Amino acid sequence: MSEWQSQRLARQARLEAGAILAVGGGKLVAAGDATALLEAVLRPGDRVCLEGDNQKQADFLAAALVKADRARLHDLHIVQSGVTLPEHLDLFAKGIATRLDFSYSGPQSGAIARALNSGKIQLGAIHTYLELFARYFIDLTPHAALIAAVSADRAGNLYTGPNTEDTPTIVEATAFKNGIVVAQVNQVVDRVPRVDIPGDRVDFVIAAPKPFFVEPLFTRDPAQITDTQILIAMLALKGIYAEYGVQRLNHGIGFGTAAIELLLPTFGEALGLKGKVATHWALNPHPTLIPAIESGWVQQIHCFGSEVGMDEYLRARPDIFFTGNDGSLRSNRAFCQTAGLYACDMFIGSTLQIDLAGNSSTVTPTRIPGFGGAPNMGSDAHGRRHASAAWLKAGREASDGPAAMTRGRKLVVQLLETFGEGMTPTFVEELASVEFAKKMRLEVVPVMIYGDDVTHVVTEEGIANLLLCRTPAEREQAIRGVAGFTAVGRARDRAQVAKLRARGIIRRPEDLGINPLDANRQLLAARSVKDLVQWSGGLYAPPGKFRNW
Amino acid sequence: METLFIQRDAAQRAPGKSPHALVGVVASGNLEVLLERVLDGVRCEVHVKTPAAGFGEVWRAVIEDFIERHAPGGLRISINDCGARPDTVSLRLAQGVRLMTMEASE
Numbered sequence: 125m126s127e128w129q130s131q132r133l134a135r136q137a138r139l140e141a142g143a144i145l146a147v148g149g150g151k152l153v154a155a156g157d158a159t160a161l162l163e164a165v166l167r168p169g170d171r172v173c174l175e176g177d178n179q180k181q182a183d184f185l186a187a188a189l190v191k192a193d194r195a196r197l198h199d200l201h202i203v204q205s206g207v208t209l210p211e212h213l214d215l216f217a218k219g220i221a222t223r224l225d226f227s228y229s230g231p232q233s234g235a236i237a238r239a240l241n242s243g244k245i246q247l248g249a250i251h252t253y254l255e256l257f258a259r260y261f262i263d264l265t266p267h268a269a270l271i272a273a274v275s276a277d278r279a280g281n282l283y284t285g286p287n288t289e290d291t292p293t294i295v296e297a298t299a300f301k302n303g304i305v306v307a308q309v310n311q312v313v314d315r316v317p318r319v320d321i322p323g324d325r326v327d328f329v330i331a332a333p334k335p336f337f338v339e340p341l342f343t344r345d346p347a348q349i350t351d352t353q354i355l356i357a358m359l360a361l362k363g364i365y366a367e368y369g370v371q372r373l374n375h376g377i378g379f380g381t382a383a384i385e386l387l388l389p390t391f392g393e394a395l396g397l398k399g400k401v402a403t404h405w406a407l408n409p410h411p412t413l414i415p416a417i418e419s420g421w422v423q424q425i426h427c428f429g430s431e432v433g434m435d436e437y438l439r440a441r442p443d444i445f446f447t448g449n450d451g452s453l454r455s456n457r458a459f460c461q462t463a464g465l466y467a468c469d470m471f472i473g474s475t476l477q478i479d480l481a482g483n484s485s486t487v488t489p490t491r492i493p494g495f496g497g498a499p500n501m502g503s504d505a506h507g508r509r510h511a512s513a514a515w516l517k518a519g520r521e522a523s524d525g526p527a528a529m530t531r532g533r534k535l536v537v538q539l540l541e542t543f544g545e546g547m548t549p550t551f552v553e554e555l556a557s558v559e560f561a562k563k564m565r566l567e568v569v570p571v572m573i574y575g576d577d578v579t580h581v582v583t584e585e586g587i588a589n590l591l592l593c594r595t596p597a598e599r600e601q602a603i604r605g606v607a608g609f610t611a612v613g614r615a616r617d618r619a620q621v622a623k624l625r626a627r628g629i630i631r632r633p634e635d636l637g638i639n640p641l642d643a644n645r646q647l648l649a650a651r652s653v654k655d656l657v658q659w660s661g662g663l664y665a666p667p668g669k670f671r672n673w
Numbered sequence: 674m675e676t677l678f679i680q681r682d683a684a685q686r687a688p689g690k691s692p693h694a695l696v697g698v699v700a701s702g703n704l705e706v707l708l709e710r711v712l713d714g715v716r717c718e719v720h721v722k723t724p725a726a727g728f729g730e731v732w733r734a735v736i737e738d739f740i741e742r743h744a745p746g747g748l749r750i751s752i753n754d755c756g757a758r759p760d761t762v763s764l765r766l767a768q769g770v771r772l773m774t775m776e777a778s779e
Contacts, residue, residue, distance in 0.1 A: 352760050543758045584760040609734050609759040633767075634742075640767040 131302035138165045138304050142328055151280045151329045152312060158188035158330050162270070163196045165304045165328070170267040172221075173260075173298065176206035177289040177457065178228065178496065179339050179429045182272040184308045184332035186211035189270065194219055201225070203264045205253055205290055205457075207232055207494075208339070216244045225264055226494060227251045230339075233493040240492070240564050250492070250570060252499040254461045257290070260297035269298035269305045272336040275316050276309040280323035283316035286430035286438065286453035287338055291321060293458040299325035310335040317450035340432035340667050342408045344382035347652045347672075352541055352584045355633065355643035357383035360472065361392055362636050363587045364537060364580055365401040368514040372404040374464040374501045376473020380539035381410075384472070388416040389649040391642070406464035406501070409434040409445070409453070411666065415649035415659045417444055426463055427455040428497065433670075437663035457497070464501035469514040470535035471501035475572060476544060479555050480600045480612065482575030482590060484538055487557035492564075495572060502573040504534040518579060521591040533591065536573060537580045542608030549610035551603070575599070581606055585613070586632040593629060605630045677721040677729055679736045683746035686715055689774030696772055697765045704757040708750050708769045715746030723754035735759050739766045748773070 141164040143149070145157045153161050162185070166172065174189060175182040189197075190211050201223040202215065208230045215221040216239055225248035229236045239245045251259070260266065271294060274285035284291050299305050306328045307321075361384060364370065375381040388402060398421055405425040407413070411434060416422055425445055430438065430453050438445045438453040448454045464471065475484040486493050508515075515532030523530045540550045561569040581588040581603055588602040598620075605621035607613030624630045633640060650656045653670045693709045712718060719736050739745070743766070750769070752762070 350761075351764055352758075355764060541758075542760055547758060584764065608763075609731050609738075614734055639771060640764060641771050643764060643768075 135302040135304065138167075139327060141165060142304070146328065150278055151327065152278065153328050153330050155184070155330055155333055158185065159191045161306065161328060161330070162189050163192050165306065166197055166200070166268055168197060169199050169201065171201045171203050171264060173204045173266040173269045173294050174202060174212065175269065175271040175290065175294060176204050176208055176212060177287070177429065178206055179341055180272055180287040180289050181206070181209055181337045181339070182270050182308055183209055183211070183337045184330070184334070185270040185272070185306065189220065190214045190218065192220055199223075203256070203260070203266055205256055206230065207236060210235070213239055222246055223248060225249055225251065225256065225259070227253050227256050228494040228496040230493060233491040237490055237492045247566075250494050252495045253457060253497045254465065254500045257293045257458050260293065265301045265303070266294065266298045267303050269294045269303060271295065271305065271307050273307050273309045273321065275311050275313045276307060276326070276329045277313060277316050277323070280307070280326035280329055281316050281319045282307055282309070282321035282323070282326060283318055284320040286435055286455060288320050288455045289429040289457045292456060295321050295325050306330070308332040308336065317452070318448040320454070338432055342377055342410050342431045343433070343666065343670055344379055344410070344412055345653050345670055346382070346386055346412060346648055346650045346655065349379055349383050349386070349645065349648060351643050351645065353379050353383045354387070354645065354647055355584050355638070355640065356380055356539055356541070356582055357387050358391055358638050358643060359587055359633060359636065360384055360537065360539065360582050361387060361397070362395060362638060363631055364535065364582070366395055366397055368470070368517050368535060370401050370470045370514045370535060372468045372512070373402060373470040373472065374406045374468050375410065376471070376498055378474035378539070380474040381472060382412040383648070385410060385412040385416055386648040386650055388421050389419040390647050392421070393419070406460050406468055409438055411653070411656050411664055412650070414656050414664060417441065418659050426460050427453060428457045428460040429455045432667045433665045436665060437660050440663050461497050461500045464497070465503070465505050466508055468501065468534070469512050470537060471498070472537040472539065473498055473502065474539045475550070477550055477552055477555050478538060478540060478581065478603070479552055479575070480603055481596070482538070482578040482581065482599065482603060483555060483571050484573045484578070485555045485557040485570060486572055487555070487560050487570050489556050489560060492560065492570065495570070498572055502536045503577045504536070508532070518591055521589070533579060534577070535579050536577045537582060538573065538578055540581065540583050542583050542585065542610050542613060549612065551607035551610045551612035553612065583608060586630055586635070589629050589631070592627065598624065598629070602629050675723050675726045675729070677723070677732050678718070679733060680716065680718045681737065681740045683715045683717045683740050683744045685744045686746040687744065687748050687770055687773055691773045691775060694769055694772035696769045699753060699755055701755055702757055702761070703755055704762060704765055705753040706750060706765045706769045708745075708748050708773055710747050710773065711749050712747050717745045717748050717750070719750045719752065721752045721754060725754070725756055731759055735762050739763060743767060743770045745770050
């Protein structure tokens with residue numbers, strides 16, 4: 125036999141070991157045999173993707189893997205975007221897994237930091253989503269993918285439901301490189317509503333006792349939006365959306381962008397922006413965008429994932445959202461991230477900390493939440509070659525070179541309230557991630573968005589346009605000039621800041637003709653989750669924790 | 674409870690005719706601001722009652738910045754603070770002087 129077939133032969137041996145547990149020689153394995161199946165098809169040292177997406181979690185398979193015999197399974201290398209379940213960390217505590225490459229940790233951000241500190245996890249790198257997906261095809265190809273879907277038929281065809289998310293990417297990398305694919309499903313059916321993953325890419329199917337867990341990550345209760353956030357949203361709409369005519373965009377997660385979404389049908393309408401801005405989106409189905417959609421602002425949205433409670437609304441709006449022939453949403457994180465990188469003219473989102481060069485981070489001394497997708501959206505795509513008015517205007521503002529050779533720029537906008545929880549200043553001399561990287565001996569300081577990609581910083585004090593700055597000293601004073609009463613803000617050079625304001629690099633609410641009295645919750649198109657349900661005509665079904673009426 | 678008193682001359686008298694205005698609410702993280710047009714000339718007085726001790730320097734910075742930006746001459750301003758952040762204080766003060774330019778409601 126030639127040496128060229130070793131992976132295929134290894135796969136065959138794994139399949140045969142697993143087939144013993146399959147019911148009637150097919151693909152179905154009983155839930156009670158899940159751990160035995162994983163022990164049969166995995167090998168020590170394997171790279172394993174235990175599907176943990178931003179939202180959807182293969183939680184049953186995670187729990188089954190934690191129960192594996194450490195004598196049989198150890199030193200696994202976990203390669204997955206989201207490490208968000210306690211079981212994911214248990215794998216490392218038990219020594220079943222030792223190496224980790226990931227993107228996002230959300231609720232486990234403190235536990236990951238502790239595990240890194242204690243040496244339980246050997247960290248490869250913290251990636252952005254597209255970056256990790258890319259490495260699945262180069263040097264982090266999984267030997268096995270343990271994935272989650274809504275339903276399967278007996279041939280292994282999978283229906284993922286609205287939360288398709290990362291599944292096609294993970295399966296592509298695994299199934300076509302001699303890997304093993306095991307799916308947990310909520311139910312086995314005779315015929316799936318649509319085929320999201322063809323059955324010949326799926327080796328084993330287990331009907332889990334409970335539906336997989338989905339985290340409602342993108343729901344912001346309008347009742348929590350403050351007047352300061354509304355003021356910042358007004359500044360962004362009038363000073364950036366209107367000025368650049370931004371039609372294609374991505375919104376980050378947070379109350380700042382939720383406020384903008386809820387001002388489109390009110391303040392945005394009054395500015396005459398309907399149809400001129402915010403028409404095409406790469407976005408999860410944010411419930412706070414419902415009033416703008418219902419008011420006719422939005423033409424099209426492609427989604428990374430879905431959102432709990434939005435399914436019926438999405439099903440009823442196929443002109444806006446991507447849906448399958450079965451009627452439900454089809455999301456796809458890899459494609460939507462690519463869309464956000466290459467086909468959007470603006471990323472706008474909130475951050476927790478920003479330094480004097482405009483670098484931002486969400487790392488605190490004890491938490492490492494990872495990156496997710498914001499850096500893919502919040503960076504200039506140097507491979508972009510198509511023009512748009514917003515992109516060209518941004519590029520021209522940043523350049524003093526010959527107009528003919530001036531490339532455009534992605535607008536990358538950071539929204540910040542100058543103080544966060546418990547009077548913590550958001551503007552700092554040095555990001556907490558610098559100290560964190562030293563302590564954890566990371567080769568790269570975790571930076572969410574690098575300062576040289578940031579084009580605007582917006583706070584309640586005003587907008588700093590970094591495109592128009594010509595020196596690092598100007599950038600620093602522009603940032604200090606909107607840093608409010610933080611120590612960084614109070615240390616500004618007042619004469620320099622006045623000059624920057626005269627040049628339009630800093631713009632105050634009064635410079636934009638914004639009346640502070642309008643920065644008021646009455647300006648929100650919806651002031652509660654109940655209002656959102658009403659806007660949706662009763663189609664939006666918020667999860668229990670957001671129902672307070 | 675800490676009290677602060679700051680007085681400065683503003684660049685000009687506060688615009689408008691309204692004799693007084695009240696903005697904000699007494700709620701956690703918020704504040705109530707009473708503005709009264711009772712002083713002569715361009716003098717502006719600000720009285721602060723706050724439950725958070727040790728932020729005198731920030732209060733002074735916020736208020737001096739407000740007087741410089743908004744020229745609230747002739748106003749006596751009383752702040753009843755409930756632990757508001759500086760950005761909220763600035764916003765309420767800006768709203769208050771704007772309210773003083775509106776027609777009196779009574």
